[in-house]
Structure formats: structure tokens, C-alpha cells
Amino acid sequence: MDILNAPFMESFKRLTSDAFKKGWHERNGGNLTYRVPAEEVESVKESLHPAEQWQPIGNTVPDLAGEYFLVTGSGKYMRNVEIAPEKNVALIEIDAKGENYAIRWGLVDGGRPTSELPTHLAAHELKKKMTNGKNRIIYHAHPTNLIALTFVLPLEDKAFTRELWEMATEDPVIFPEGIGVVPWMVPGGKEIADASVKLMEKYRVVVWSHHGLFVCGDDFDEAFGLMDTVEKAAEICVKVLSMGGKKQTIPRDGFIQLAKDFNIDLNTELLD
Numbered sequence: 279m280d281i282l283n284a285p286f287m288e289s290f291k292r293l294t295s296d297a298f299k300k301g302w303h304e305r306n307g308g309n310l311t312y313r314v315p316a317e318e319v320e321s322v323k324e325s326l327h328p329a330e331q332w333q334p335i336g337n338t339v340p341d342l343a344g345e346y347f348l349v350t351g352s353g354k355y356m357r358n359v360e361i362a363p364e365k366n367v368a369l370i371e372i373d374a375k376g377e378n379y380a381i382r383w384g385l386v387d388g389g390r391p392t393s394e395l396p397t398h399l400a401a402h403e404l405k406k407k408m409t410n411g412k413n414r415i416i417y418h419a420h421p422t423n424l425i426a427l428t429f430v431l432p433l434e435d436k437a438f439t440r441e442l443w444e445m446a447t448e449d450p451v452i453f454p455e456g457i458g459v460v461p462w463m464v465p466g467g468k469e470i471a472d473a474s475v476k477l478m479e480k481y482r483v484v485v486w487s488h489h490g491l492f493v494c495g496d497d498f499d500e501a502f503g504l505m506d507t508v509e510k511a512a513e514i515c516v517k518v519l520s521m522g523g524k525k526q527t528i529p530r531d532g533f534i535q536l537a538k539d540f541n542i543d544l545n546t547e548l549l550d
């Protein structure tokens with residue numbers, strides 16, 4: 279089948295266009311990567327060209343050797359993915375050492391994979407191991423309210439988690455392990471990759487201070503849903519702060535009761 283007709287391409291395009299409409303992807307902001315299952319790569323092999331040039335990833339990911347990823351392009355706009363995926367997205371292959379990648383399809387007018395490739399691949403490597411291969415999506419966006427909160431809340435896991443858990447009763451069910459916070463860093467390099475991946479050992483949601491949010495998911499729905507849920511909590515939080523702050527909230531015991539009734543493993547270390 280032509281890769282443009284593949285169901286995974288449809289899902290990729292749906293996420294990027296929905297997320298643009300949400301206002302999370304001004305200009306070339308944000309990036310999305312999907313670890314493509316071997317059978318899906320096989321199903322589109324007629325569209326692939328041979329690897330022409332191997333380029334360094336900027337990180338070493340031996341546990342991703344031989345894997346294929348569908349990735350947004352560096353400097354490309356999320357809003358354009360839907361209308362011209364072949365210009366804005368690439369299918370890349372990772373070499374046998376996990377040190378280099380080659381483009382096998384896409385970016386037909388030139389370009390490179392996302393500037394955050396080292397961070398995405400390091401997170402994929404970790405989450406693949408942690409979930410026995412189930413996790414397939416790493417996703418970064420610039421959601422407005424969440425970024426705004428990084429100028430106001432303490433840049434600590436506990437402060438962000440507790441504040442956002444309180445904003446909607448079912449939020450602790452969606453991200454029971456909590457939220458990690460990376461202090462401000464230059465994007466795209468090994469430092470932010472290492473800091474994010476360290477937090478991804480504990481969490482599925484990581485805040486990049488004054489920049490955006492970094493999430494993972496087993497599939498497109500889960501990753502989009504996680505981004506959407508955290509940003510909605512942040513929006514409520516901004517509204518509450520704008521109205522003069524909380525007058526009442528969910529009590530500490532309420533979280534314990536919720537965890538029990540919903541049978542979730544709530545990270546109680548993040549409760550006071």
C-alpha cells in the first residue's frame with residue numbers, strides 16, 4: 279500500500295491537525311514521533327526508497343536498533359502535515375548500533391527530522407523497555423495555559439502535580455504517577471534529553487519550563503488525550519488564579535478515597 283493511505287498516517291495527520299486547532303502548535307512549534315510496528319512498515323514497503331545517507335542521531339539508542347519512526351520534520355509546521363505529509367514528515371530507520379538514522383520516505387523538499395529527535399528517541403528507548411514494547415508515541419507541544427503556569431507555580435514535581443490533580447476530579451485517574459518538571463533549558467540538546475528521560479522513568483508527563491509539555495502514549499489517542507487533559511487542568515488553574523485563587527478544593531483524603539474506588543496506584547508521595 280502507498281504510505282499515504284496507511285491507517286497510521288491517517289492517525290498521525292489527525293493528531294497534528296487537531297492539536298494545531300487546539301492552539302498548541304504556533305509556527306513550527308512541537309513535534310511528534312511514532313515507533314512504527316514491523317508489520318506496518320512491511321505494509322508500506324512499496325513507498326520506501328533505499329537509505330541514501332546515514333546521519334548521527336545525537337544520542338545513542340541501542341535498544342532501538344533497526345526500528346522505524348514516523349517523525350515530524352525540523353522547522354516544519356504541524357498545520358501543514360495534513361495537507362502535505364510527504365513534505366513535512368519522514369519515515370526514518372535506525373541503524374544496527376542505534377547511533378545513526380536514514381530517511382526512507384518523506385521530506386521530499388529536503389529537511390531533517392525534528393530538532394528534538396535525541397530526546398524523542400531516548401524517551402522511546404526507555405518507554406519501550408518499561409512497557410514491554412507497548413508505548414509507541416512521544417509527543418511535544420506548546421500548550422498555552424501550561425506554559426503560563428510555569429511562570430507562577432514553583433518548578434517542582436509536587437507543586438505541579440498537586441495543583442493540576444486538584445483541577446478536575448478525574449485527573450488523578452488519568453495521570454496517577456504525577457507530573458515531572460524540567461527547569462528551563464536550551465531545547466534540542468542532550469541536556470534536555472537526559473533530564474526528560476530521567477523524569478520519564480517515573481512519569482508519563484514532563485513539563486519543560488517556559489517552553490511546553492512532553493508526553494508519551496501507547497497510541498495516538500492516549501498521547502493526545504494526555505496532552506489535552508493536562509492542558510485543560512492548566513486552563514482551569516489559570517482561570518482559578520485569575521479569579522483570585524481557590525476558596526475550596528478537593529481534600530487530601532478525597533484523593534485517597536478516589537484512588538481506592540477507582541483502583542489506581544496514586545503516587546501519594548506527591549500529596550502533602
Ligand code: 2HA
Nearest residue numbers: 306307308309394465
Ligand atoms: O520548534 O518545539 O522544542 C520545535 C520545538 C522544539
Ligand code: ZN
Nearest residue numbers: 307308489490
Ligand atoms: Zn518546543
